[in-house]
Amino acid sequence: MSPVNYLYLAALLFTIGAVGVLIRRNAIVVFMCIELMLNACNLALVAFSRMHGNLDGQIIAFFTMVVAAAEVVVGLAIIVSLFRSRHSASVDDASLMKL
Amino acid sequence: MSATAVHSLWTTAAEPIDRIKAPDIEYAQLAPVLIIVGAAIVGLLLEAFLPRKARYHAQVFLTLLALAASFAAVIGLAQAGYGTSKVNIAAMGAIAIDGPTLFLQGTILLASVVAVFTFAERRLDPEAHGNRIDSFAAQAASVPGSEGEKAAVRAGFTTTEVYPLVLFAVAGLLVFPAANDLLTLFIALEVFSLPLYLLCALARRKRLLSQEAAVKYFLLGAFSSAFLLFGIALLYGYAGSVSYARIADVVDGSVRTIDPVLADTMGNDALLLIGGALILMGLLFKVGAVPFHMWTPDVYQGAPTPVTGFMAAATKVAAFGALLRLLYVVLPGLSWDWRPVMWAVAIVTMLGGAIVAITQTDIKRLLAYSSIAHAGFILAGVVAVTPKGVSSVLFYLGAYSFVTIGAFAVVTLVRDAGGEATHLSKWAGLGRRSPLVAAVFAVFLLAFAGIPLTSGFSGKFAVFSAAAEGGAGALVVVGVISSAIAAFFYIRVIVLMFFSEPKADGPTVAVPSGMTVAAIGLGVVVTLVLGVAPQYFLDLANQAGTFVR
Numbered sequence: 001m002s003p004v005n006y007l008y009l010a011a012l013l014f015t016i017g018a019v020g021v022l023i024r025r026n027a028i029v030v031f032m033c034i035e036l037m038l039n040a041c042n043l044a045l046v047a048f049s050r051m052h053g054n055l056d057g058q059i060i061a062f063f064t065m066v067v068a069a070a071e072v073v074v075g076l077a078i079i080v081s082l083f084r085s086r087h088s089a090s091v092d093d094a095s096l097m098k099l
Numbered sequence: 100m101s102a103t104a105v106h107s108l109w110t111t112a113a114e115p116i117d118r119i120k121a122p123d124i125e126y127a128q129l130a131p132v133l134i135i136v137g138a139a140i141v142g143l144l145l146e147a148f149l150p151r152k153a154r155y156h157a158q159v160f161l162t163l164l165a166l167a168a169s170f171a172a173v174i175g176l177a178q179a180g181y182g183t184s185k186v187n188i189a190a191m192g193a194i195a196i197d198g199p200t201l202f203l204q205g206t207i208l209l210a211s212v213v214a215v216f217t218f219a220e221r222r223l224d225p226e227a228h229g230n231r232i233d234s235f236a237a238q239a240a241s242v243p244g245s246e247g248e249k250a251a252v253r254a255g256f257t258t259t260e261v262y263p264l265v266l267f268a269v270a271g272l273l274v275f276p277a278a279n280d281l282l283t284l285f286i287a288l289e290v291f292s293l294p295l296y297l298l299c300a301l302a303r304r305k306r307l308l309s310q311e312a313a314v315k316y317f318l319l320g321a322f323s324s325a326f327l328l329f330g331i332a333l334l335y336g337y338a339g340s341v342s343y344a345r346i347a348d349v350v351d352g353s354v355r356t357i358d359p360v361l362a363d364t365m366g367n368d369a370l371l372l373i374g375g376a377l378i379l380m381g382l383l384f385k386v387g388a389v390p391f392h393m394w395t396p397d398v399y400q401g402a403p404t405p406v407t408g409f410m411a412a413a414t415k416v417a418a419f420g421a422l423l424r425l426l427y428v429v430l431p432g433l434s435w436d437w438r439p440v441m442w443a444v445a446i447v448t449m450l451g452g453a454i455v456a457i458t459q460t461d462i463k464r465l466l467a468y469s470s471i472a473h474a475g476f477i478l479a480g481v482v483a484v485t486p487k488g489v490s491s492v493l494f495y496l497g498a499y500s501f502v503t504i505g506a507f508a509v510v511t512l513v514r515d516a517g518g519e520a521t522h523l524s525k526w527a528g529l530g531r532r533s534p535l536v537a538a539v540f541a542v543f544l545l546a547f548a549g550i551p552l553t554s555g556f557s558g559k560f561a562v563f564s565a566a567a568e569g570g571a572g573a574l575v576v577v578g579v580i581s582s583a584i585a586a587f588f589y590i591r592v593i594v595l596m597f598f599s600e601p602k603a604d605g606p607t608v609a610v611p612s613g614m615t616v617a618a619i620g621l622g623v624v625v626t627l628v629l630g631v632a633p634q635y636f637l638d639l640a641n642q643a644g645t646f647v648r
Contacts, residue, residue: 007336010332014325014329017325018322018325021318021322027314027318030318031318031321034318034321034322034325037322037325037326037328037329038325038328040329041325041328041329041331041332044329044332044333044336045331045332045335047336048332048335048336048339048364051336051360051364052336052339052360052361052364053360054339054340056282056335056339056340056341057332057335059282060282060285060331060332060335060341063282063285063286064285064328067285067286067289070289070293071289071293071321074293074296074297074317075296075317075318075321077297078296078297078300078310078313078314078317079314079317081239081240081300081310082310082311082313082314084242085242085243085244085306085307085310086307091314091315091318094311094314094315095311096307096308096311097308097311097312097396097397097400097401097464
């Protein structure tokens with residue numbers, strides 16, 4: 001199968017993730033959608049790596065995984081602290097600051 | 100007869116297998132970053148092993164020492180001629196050591212020193228239970244208003260982890276403008292972003308606001324960095340490499356050997372244009388330019404004020420450095436495509452920031468919108484695409500960062516029972532009650548407005564003249580108009596402070612320790628020196644204005 005198909009899949013996953021970030025209301029789900037976007041990037045990188053026949057893209061994919069893991073640590077810490085003080089992880093409820 | 104000699108009767112030694120070549124790392128040239136990372140790790144160990152009472156002094160000392168040592172390393176590199184007479188690409192093509200890198204690293208480090216002074220301030224609030232308290236939560240894990248939080252305050256806990264976090268952020272910020280391939284760019288972005296997300300959540304007072312700001316900053320920041328990463332993937336697909344020089348060659352069409360796959364992807368302009376646009380989006384988000392500015396007011400308002408000052412200054416400097424390098428080194432061959440876009444972004448950023456700022460009633464939000472407008476002014480210098488454009492942006496960043504930190508440091512001083520009194524109505528008559536603080540803040544506001552004899556004027560003059568010479572005359576007109584709009588609300592604050600009656604229940608002005616005084620004093624000195632005698636620093640920026648490719 002041509003690696004180009006994986007690029008279409010990556011673009012599709014990225015779009016699903018981006019739309020999810022925009023329409024979902026739970027901070028955890030929003031965050032999962034962002035992770036989906038990062039994984040779509042990984043897929044695109046690996047597909048391009050295969051097409052070009054060099055390893056740069058695969059190495060970047062490893063770095064992305066590490067970054068995603070670090071982001072989970074920081075992100076969950078922040079979201080959990082918000083949840084504990086408000087008993088809600090909705091991004092709509094967090095609106096103390098408006099003009 | 101020895102064993103090998105016997106064995107050699109029926110074996111012959113093969114040619115030695117080529118060893119994998121160890122990468123060359125130029126430790127001396129990377130010293131500014133390495134010192135900061137090393138100190139951050141030592142800081143973590145101090146957190147683990149020192150008793151609580153000893154941590155504050157040890158951490159502040161270590162942080163300031165590391166920043167000073169790193170700054171000395173930058174000066175050493177500049178003395179050795181890097182940036183002016185020679186340039187280098189260090190760490191196997193990952194880090195560019197050139198004029199803009201060293202200039203921006205120096206600026207970031209000095210701004211960080213000043214910001215750490217405001218972090219370490221412990222005299223603004225009265226002592227609680229015999230312990231001095233700073234701007235950061237007693238215990239970040241405790242729920243706001245809970246028994247656990249009260250117990251932590253009684254026990255005199257402080258979040259001294261902020262100092263290692265700042266050092267990690269500074270390390271990322273130092274690498275960001277120096278990154279010479281897209282992977283390093285992405286990693287540096289994450290390295291400075293993640294500590295900043297945490298720092299935003301750590302305010303001692305108004306903790307709900309602070310946590311809300313952190314969640315917003317985190318979700319939007321991660322969202323934008325996902326776009327940046329997808330852009331990196333597309334540019335990698337386009338050029339088959341993430342190295343800036345290689346991508347620039349492919350964009351210009353000046354690569355020597357073209358294999359069939361590269362010929363195929365090179366012909367696909369969609370990869371290049373969409374990839375470039377997505378990377379620009381990621382960087383413009385960090386800069387706080389208008390379509391991507393939504394996070395700025397909320398995060399600036401909710402974050403602890405010292406952190407806001409640090410973010411507003413250092414992040415902006417680093418992000419503009421990375422943006423300049425991307426546009427001037429990687430995508431100059433594409434400037435016919437990105438210049439109109441950046442024109443539009445600069446115009447809406449200048450006007451949007453200035454106009455929305457008029458309606459603000461919170462001083463931190465007001466400064467946030469003013470920082471958006473300033474991002475627009477700097478973008479006007481970026482679109483010039485001339486050497487003068489680079490040097491004017493460098494100068495503006497240096498001038499702007501000290502004013503910003505100073506202004507936010509003044510905001511920490513004006514307090515009432517609930518902590519900082521950030522609502523503008525409470526600032527009424529401040530000039531009668533404490534003329535010195537109000538006068539200093541007025542100097543900063545005049546610098547923001549770009550009144551002559553302040554650094555804001557020299558900076559604006561530099562970027563606007565660069566933009567005009569670069570053929571962006573219309574941008575200059577819009578810039579001057581939005582400066583006039585912005586001047587209106589800066590002057591309004593000054594009028595409010597000096598010409599209205601102080602309220603009976605108005606805020607008090609805390610008497611700070613020497614550290615905040617130093618931060619504010621340095622801000623005033625830089626503002627006036629760069630305003631009255633900017634020539635030396637303009638020359639410095641001119642010398643530093645050449646990128647390595």
